[in-house]
Each structure stands twice: as C-alpha cells, then as structure tokens.
Amino acid sequence: MRILGIETSCDETSAAVVEETGDAATPWAIRSNVVASQVTIHREWGGVVPELASRQHIRDICGVVERALESSGVAWGDLGGISVTQGPGLVGSLLVGVAFAKAAAAAMRLPIVAVHHLVGHIESLTLENGELPLPAIVLVVSGGHTSLFLVAQPGQYQLLSRTRDDAAGEAYDKVAKLLGLGYPGGPIVDRLARAGDDRAVPLPTTRLTHADRNHPELKGDLDFSFSGLKTAVSHYVRQKGKLEERDIGDICASFQRIVVKALVEQTFDAARRYRARSVGVAGGVSANSRLREELKIRGDARELPTFVPSLQLSTDNAAMIAAAGLRVFRAGPASSLDFNADASLGLPA
Numbered sequence: 001m002r003i004l005g006i007e008t009s010c011d012e013t014s015a016a017v018v019e020e021t022g023d024a025a026t027p028w029a030i031r032s033n034v035v036a037s038q039v040t041i042h043r044e045w046g047g048v049v050p051e052l053a054s055r056q057h058i059r060d061i062c063g064v065v066e067r068a069l070e071s072s073g074v075a076w077g078d079l080g081g082i083s084v085t086q087g088p089g090l091v092g093s094l095l096v097g098v099a100f101a102k103a104a105a106a107a108m109r110l111p112i113v114a115v116h117h118l119v120g121h122i123e124s125l126t127l128e129n130g131e132l133p134l135p136a137i138v139l140v141v142s143g144g145h146t147s148l149f150l151v152a153q154p155g156q157y158q159l160l161s162r163t164r165d166d167a168a169g170e171a172y173d174k175v176a177k178l179l180g181l182g183y184p185g186g187p188i189v190d191r192l193a194r195a196g197d198d199r200a201v202p203l204p205t206t207r208l209t210h211a212d213r214n215h216p217e218l219k220g221d222l223d224f225s226f227s228g229l230k231t232a233v234s235h236y237v238r239q240k241g242k243l244e245e246r247d248i249g250d251i252c253a254s255f256q257r258i259v260v261k262a263l264v265e266q267t268f269d270a271a272r273r274y275r276a277r278s279v280g281v282a283g284g285v286s287a288n289s290r291l292r293e294e295l296k297i298r299g300d301a302r303e304l305p306t307f308v309p310s311l312q313l314s315t316d317n318a319a320m321i322a323a324a325g326l327r328v329f330r331a332g333p334a335s336s337l338d339f340n341a342d343a344s345l346g347l348p349a
C-alpha cells in the first residue's frame with residue numbers, strides 16, 4: 001500500500017508519499033517528503049503568528065502535494081489512502097490540511113485516516129529504524145510538546161508525563177528571544193552554547209514530585225517544567241546589564257545543560273521504571289547536538305539502544321504522518337469523512 005501524508009499543524013506545509021515494504025522489521029519506505037517551511041515569514045514577528053500560518057498553508061498546500069506526488073513517481077491512482085494530521089496544533093493551520101485531505105479523499109474515492117501529531121513524531125523513529133525493541137520509552141520534545149510515552153505494543157501509546165508549563169523548544173525560543181538572538185531560537189542557542197562555559201551561570205533545576213492537578217492520572221514525578229528556568233535566565237540577564245559575546249555563550253551553555261539534563265534523566269528514569277528495551281527521542285528539539293550526545297552516552301552506559309530521527313525527520317514533516325497512517329490502516333477501518341481538526345486532540349484510545 002502507498003499512502004499520501006499531509007501535515008499542516010503549525011508552520012510547515014508538508015506532503016509525503018510512504019509505502020509499505022512488506023518487511024515486518026522495517027515496514028515503511030519514504031518515496032517523497034516535501035516540506036515548505038514558513039520560518040522566514042514568522043521570523044519577523046519572533047514566533048509563529050497563527051493567522052499568517054493558516055493563510056500561507058492555503059497558498060502552499062496544492063503545490064506541496066503536487067510536488068510530493070511528482071517526486072515520488074506515484075500517481076493519484078496508485079495511492080491506497082490519505083493520512084492527515086487532525087491535531088493537536090493551531091486550529092486554523094490544521095483546518096487547511098484536514099479540508100484538503102478530505103476533499104482529495106472524496107474526489108479520488110480514497111480512504112482517509114486522521115492521525116495524532118505526536119503519534120506521527122513517535123512513528124518517525126520506526127520509519128527510519130524499523131520496529132523498536134519494545135517496550136520502548138519515547139520522548140516527544142518540540143516547540144509545542146514535551147511528553148513521555150510508553151510504547152508497549154506497536155501502535156499503542158501511553159502518555160506517562162508531560163510538561164506542566166512551557167515545552168522545551170518553547171523555552172529555547174523564549175531564551176533566544178530575550179538574548180536578542182532571532183527565531184527559531186533552538187538551533188541558535190545550540191550553536192552558541194558550544195563556545196560557552198556550561199557552569200558559568202547558576203540556574204535552577206526542577207524536579208516535580210507531586211501529582212499534576214490537571215492530569216490526576218499522571219503520577220507527576222516524571223513531569224517536566226521549564227518556565228522557572230526561563231524566568232531565572234531572564235532575571236540573570238536583567239541583573240547583568242550589558243551582555244558581552246562571552247556572556248551570551250555562557251548563558252546558552254548553562255541553560256542547555258539544565259534542559260538536556262532534565263530531558264535525559266526523566267527519559268532514562270522512565271526507561272528503568274518500565275523495564276524498557278529501547279529509548280527514542282523525536283520532535284524538533286531532538287535535533288539538539290548536546291541532547292544527541294548525552295542520549296548516546298547514557299544509552300551506551302545502560303546498554304539500551306537509543307534512537308533519534310535524522311535531522312530531516314526530527315522537525316514537522318508529512319512522512320511521519322503517512323507512516324502513522326499506514327499503521328492505522330493495517331490495524332482497522334479508515335475514518336469517516338465527518339472528523340474535524342482538533343487543536344487539543346487527545347491520544348487515540
């Protein structure tokens with residue numbers, strides 16, 4: 001089966017063609033994966049402007065889908081289905097992908113499945129590495145999410161914990177903004193941190209022990225919190241006054257050390273607790289160089305295979321949505337056409 005994936009949850013318009021290989025160990029192969037990034041539009045505003053994002057998705061969606069089909073060498077008639085991100089994300093952005101996918105499915109008489117965006121990120125790991133040794137602990141860490149999942153069986157995703165406030169990528173972007181570094185901040189902070197002293201700036205670590213009142217089913221001690229850290233950076237910057245280049249490097253390195261430590265420690269704590277046979281980290285922040293290094297070191301020390309996506313699949317893309325869609329198609333019936341975009345979509349039961 002070949003499937004067209006469509007992703008428009010935030011500020012990337014993406015379409016991809018992914019096919020089944022017939023090999024259970026590495027079930028899917030990418031035929032094409034086209035991403036139109038809106039970063040130059042939002043950079044001017046220092047963050048994603050939802051209204052501008054949805055308008056740009058409308059401009060880009062047809063061309064992006066055409067290019068994805070063309071470069072895959074797959075015609076509409078060769079497709080077995082369409083898979084689209086239903087949520088979570090920006091509702092105006094999601095609507096463009098959902099409306100396009102439904103219209104295409106109706107016109108071409110193709111079955112359609114609605115996919116959870118974070119499930120797409122989780123499946124980006126299988127797409128490149130084949131089925132992970134299960135149970136696996138997977139951290140999805142991006143501009144909108146910092147969530148830990150237990151994957152006990154293929155296609156089953158149990159949320160173990162999440163951030164109580166800012167996502168890690170959001171904290172990177174906010175710290176970059178208050179240092180005047182530009183958008184998106186993650187890659188810039190990552191680069192400047194290399195020249196800094198990661199112990200130069202005293203910053204707090206957060207360890208949560210009590211249950212989250214909004215999510216009583218989550219225990220709480222594996223939760224994340226990054227807003228206190230961001231505030232501490234902001235206080236430090238205000239106190240310091242004029243910042244030299246060296247100060248900026250030191251702040252970036254110190255901030256990054258704390259964020260990466262929290263991400264790696266909670267992930268491996270969960271892995272130990274759930275006797276995981278592998279660990280995965282996906283989402284935009286998985287591109288971070290220090291996070292990648294420390295995951296490798298910790299994975300080697302624990303003799304746990306540790307997976308991160310290639311840089312191309314770590315940020316938002318439709319190949320991961322197509323892969324997640326193929327899993328749904330194999331497991332059961334397609335969605336009916338009456339589903340809608342859902343900005344705060346929960347996980348599939």
Ligand code: KG4
Pocket residue numbers: 010141142143144145168169170172173184185186187190283284285286287288289314315316
């Ligand atoms: O997954 P993604 O493309 O979009 C969301 O679903 O949010 O992630 C984007 C986020 C941004 O916050 C960006 O700053 C962050 O990922 N990011 C990084 C790096 N590259 C991207 N954060 C830290 N280090 C990086 N190298």
Ligand code: ZN
Pocket residue numbers: 117121142283284315316
């Ligand atoms: Zn994402």
